[in-house]
Structure formats: structure tokens, C-alpha cells
Amino acid sequence: MDGFRYPIEEIREKCDLVEIISAHVALRKAGRGFTGLCPFHNEKTPSFHVNAERQIWKCFGCGEGGDVFKFVQKMDNLTFPQAVEQLARKAGVTIERSEQAVRAYSERERLLRANSVACAFFRVALDRSAKAKDYLSRRGLSADAVERYKLGYAPDGWDGLLNHLQQQRVDIADAVKAGLLVARESSTGGFYDRFRDRLIFPIVDASDRIIAFGGRSFGDEQPKYLNSPETPIFIKNKTLYGLNVARKAIARDDKVIVVEGYMDVITTQSAGFENAVATMGTALTEEHVTVIGRFTKNVVLAFDSDSAGMQAALRSAPVFEQAGFRVRILSMPKGEDPDSLLRGGDVSRFTELLDRALPIPDFRIKLALSRHDLASDEGKTGALGEAIDVLAEVDGAMERERLIKFLAKYHPNFSTGTTLAEDHIRGEISRKRSRGAGRNTPTKSAVPATGIQRHVAHLSPVQKWERLLLGIILFSRTDASKVFEALSPKEFTGEDSIALAEALSKQYSELGKIDQEDLQRRVSDTRAESLLLDLLVGLDECELDHPVDRLIQVIVDHRKNERRARMRDLAAKIEEGSVRHGDEEYEEYLRLVRDTSNPWRR
Secondary structure, three states, X not given: OOOEEOOHXXXXXXXXXXXXXXXXOOOEEEOOEEEEOOOOOOOOOOOEEEEOOOOEEEEOOOOOEEOHHHHHHHHHOOOHHHHHHHHHHHHOOOOEEOHHHHHOOOHHHHHHHHXXXXXXXXXXXXXXXXXXXXXXXXXXXXHHHHHHOOOEEEOOOOOHHHHHHHHOOOOHHHHHHOOOEEEOOOOOOOEEEOOOOEEEEEEEOOOOOEEEEEEEOOXXXXXXXXXXXXXXXXXXXXXXXXXXXXXXXXXXXOOEEEEOOHHXXXXXXXXXXXXXXXXXXXXXXXXXXXXXXXXXXXXXXXXOOOHHHHHHHHHHHHHHHHOOOEEEEOOOOOOOOHHHHHHOOOHHHHHHHHHOOEEHHHHHHHHHHHOOOOOOHHHHHHHHHHHHHHHOOXXXXXXXXXXXXHHHOOOOOHHHOHHHHHHHHHHHHHHHHHHOOOOOOOXXXXXXXXXXXXXXXOOOHHHHHHHHXXXXXXXXXXXXXXXXXXXXXXXXXXXXXXXXXXXXXXXXXHHOOOOHHHHHHHHXXXXXXXXXXXXXXXXXXXXXXXXXHHHHHHHHHHHHHHHHHHHHHHHHHHHHOOOOOOOHHHHHHHHHHHHHXXXXXX
């Protein structure tokens, strides 16, 4: 972007790639690097690799890869200049801007600034509002919590924020696009504040930048909660409240607690359960699950104890299950939610409830039993009918048996013998399952392939040998000129291998050595870049010790065999008359004959 001077290398040196990626992905040490679930596509087996030493990343599942700038571009859907600016702020590096460049400041940055100015306004208003401070005190929120979550207050007026934004030179169009102001529909025109007389909860992204707000009314005013509308920087279906605080705890504990509201998150995290998050007042979506799946595959749903909360839990659970999560549902005491329970100081009780959270079938069976009078045979029969419907959907035989034994005591004939009751339940389950037979059950590989294995599985042997040879050159384990004397770059297989071989050959002829950082710059955004990242991240140290002479000979011999096989095929076509003098294949045959006859041709 004209008018900007970017100190790229200074920013790169001050931004640790592992730290940046860890804000979005739960990374685990693996050999010399780190692995995790790719944030750019759904997967169950980690294909995402990070090389901390070289500060590069690569996913062997979807093929994406690059440096810290590429990751931020891809993760936040930014242009290169926007990614540089974002990382520069994080690293504390100043970017010089001309007057022209300031005018061209990106929309994203303008909206983020508008939200930042609004947040400061709301926080000052909170300090001046006795009503808001009294409410927070009654809700048990400490001054530390108010500060940590940047809570604020929107005054009960139509233009308080509007006037402040104008004073701070925030463009009104940007404030409207950010959802802070609403255009009047009257003929007089103008704008008014979206949030009025509400407690304000700033909603932040993974970089702790404010992307939206949630506003809660103090009494019975409706709606009780009012969120910012979706904007270019705020997508509700992908946003989880509290994730900026929770992400490290989720990765550490390998578990997330999903609660229902802002207050639940703040109270739960403040009580020491920092791995708690909530949706934006919307139903749980596949996008939410994808975000959580970057950190863990274990979830506890801790929703309100009322019927709406229970139904929300039952709607959310299958979304997690379909993505391969292990799901448990916490049963809150009647009339309680995480906020009210923990506000009463009952941390040990909440811990106990977490430990006793039930798998989905157990929870559904518990609900079924609670809806019937188990003191009567009629009630037991009704409860068993609902419970058997649940059990018929359970695929695991051991899990079914465990639940059958649990249910047997509620069978009307339990007093006549446990075995009879269990056998009757098994029979009913079997009948229901037989009606649903024929469902396709995907078979799983006993040993799932790693991302790297899956990525190269389709390659021919010679392509694998060529890539290994390029890797040996890349890591300076051999004289590059020796390799390219035996095999010219054009002789490699595939456009990406040819492109990387040409880049290596050219760099070596110019510098007299192989420089990985210089090479990354040379091949950026070319066919060679993806393969270069594959080799930098995916090659094991032991592979680089492969004898180069032997590798070259194997590739050369393979080439000779390929040429001879092609010659035989073309000779047969010429003999049968399907290829004649002047045809392209005839000329190809003559070239192959000449090459084979050439004693200098390897």
C-alpha cells in the first residue's frame, strides 16, 4: 500500500509464531516442532505443523502454509498490509504513514477504532453511574472483574455516544457500520445511539480487540440482551464470548465449559474455571464447534436448570457429537445457573457438578425418568419407553449394557428378578434397532495416517525420491551443483518440483550457497512455495542422511526405464500403423532413440 513503510523483518523477529498460532490452535510438542488441528479445515487427526526454529507453519491436510504474516492473513481474512499492521501493534513496532496512507486506512481498522472509542466512553459512563455500579455490586462483580472484562454503561440518552464519537473524529458512517449508531427513519434524518441505559459487555477477538458489544437491561425492559448487529468485523456464528481469556485454560485442561450468557462466563472464569465460554445469544453452530475444536475435543454443557436450558443443551450436544467431541451435560440444581451458584460462593459444589456431568444418553435417560411418577407401574412403563428409545440410538454395546443394568430397577417386573427385567429391556432395544438397521457405519482405520503421510500418499516413488533430494539440497547436506549436473531442474516431475529445483539452482549459482530465508522470499506466492514449506516442516532429520549418489542413481535409472518403456510403446504403435511419419508421437520416438544412443545422456 503506497505511503506505508513496513519494517517487515523487525516485526517478524518480534512476533513468535508459536505464540501467535496458540491464540487460535491448541499446539502440542511433537519432536522438534508442534502439531495441532488445522484451523482452516475440519479434521480429527492433526495435520497442522509448526516449525518454531524456522518460524513457519504448514498443514499437510489442506495444503495451506507460510510464515506469521500468512497465518494472520488467512486467520483474520486480512490483506498483507492489514496483517503487517496488526502484528506491528502486537510487537510494538511503529509503521510510518504518509498523509495519503492515513486517508486510505483500512475499513477494519476504522471500525475497530470506533469500537475502542465507544468502549472508553462506556467505561467512563460506568464510573459516573451510581445505578450501574450498584447493579454490579449486587451481582457480586468485583472491581477486578469490571476492569478485566472492560465492562461499561450506556447512558439513558439518544445521543451521548454520538456526540462523543464526533468529538473524537470518528466518521459517522463507520460508527453506523460498526453497529454503534442507528440511522433515524424520519424525514429529518440523523442518527441515535443503539445502546441506551444498558450494562455494556465488550466482545473481543483473539487479539483482544473489541469487535462488538452486548448490552443488558437493568429491569424488565425488552429485549433483555441487545447485541451489536453483524458487521465486517463481527460474525455471531463464529464468535464465542470469553474465548480470549479461556483459550489457554481450554488447551491446558483439554476441556471447555459452554455456558449460556455473559454473566455466566464472567462469574465462572472469575471463580477459577477459566475454560468457560458462551455463544452470542444464538444457537450453537458448526462454526462455533470448529473454533472450539482447535483447542479441545472435550466439552461440558453447563446451561440453566430450567426447561429452556435443558432443551438448549440437548440441541447443542449433537452438533458437538457430529464433530467427534466427547460431550457431557452438567445438571444444575433447580432454579440455578452457573452465575447464581458461584455468586453464592459454592465453588466446591460447582466442581462436584462438573465431575458428575453426564454423557448425553445418561442425561436424556435422567430427563425421561424425571418426567414420570416412578412410584407407579404406569409411570415406570412410560419412563422405560422413553429411555429405551434413547438406548436404541446408542451404538456402543458396553455402554448399552451399563445403561440396561441401571434401568432394570425401574422395570415394573424388577421385583421378580433382575435378569428378566434386563432381558425384556434388551429385547425392546433389539427390536427398535432392527427397524433402523442398514445405517451406514463408516469403518475407521486402525492406525490413522498422519497429515504428512496423507499428503504424500498419492505421490509416485520417483516423486518421493525427487522431493527427498530437493530437501537434502535445501538443508545443505550436499553440493547443489553436483545434483543439478546429474539432473537438470526441468527433468524433475511435476510443476512444483520443477519450480523449486529451478529456484534452488538459480540461488546456488548466484550466491554459491543455499539460504532458506532468501529462498522463502524468492518463491513466495509461486508454485514452489507449498513444496518448500512441505520440506522445511515435514522432513525428518534422519531422512537427510540418505546417500545422495545412490538417490541420484535411482532417479536416473528410473528415468531410463521410463524412456525405454515409452520407446517400446511407441515402436509398437509405429509397427501397427497407428503412428505415422510426421505425427507428434513419431517425432517423440525419434528423440527418445537419439537420447538413448547418446553416451553422455544419463
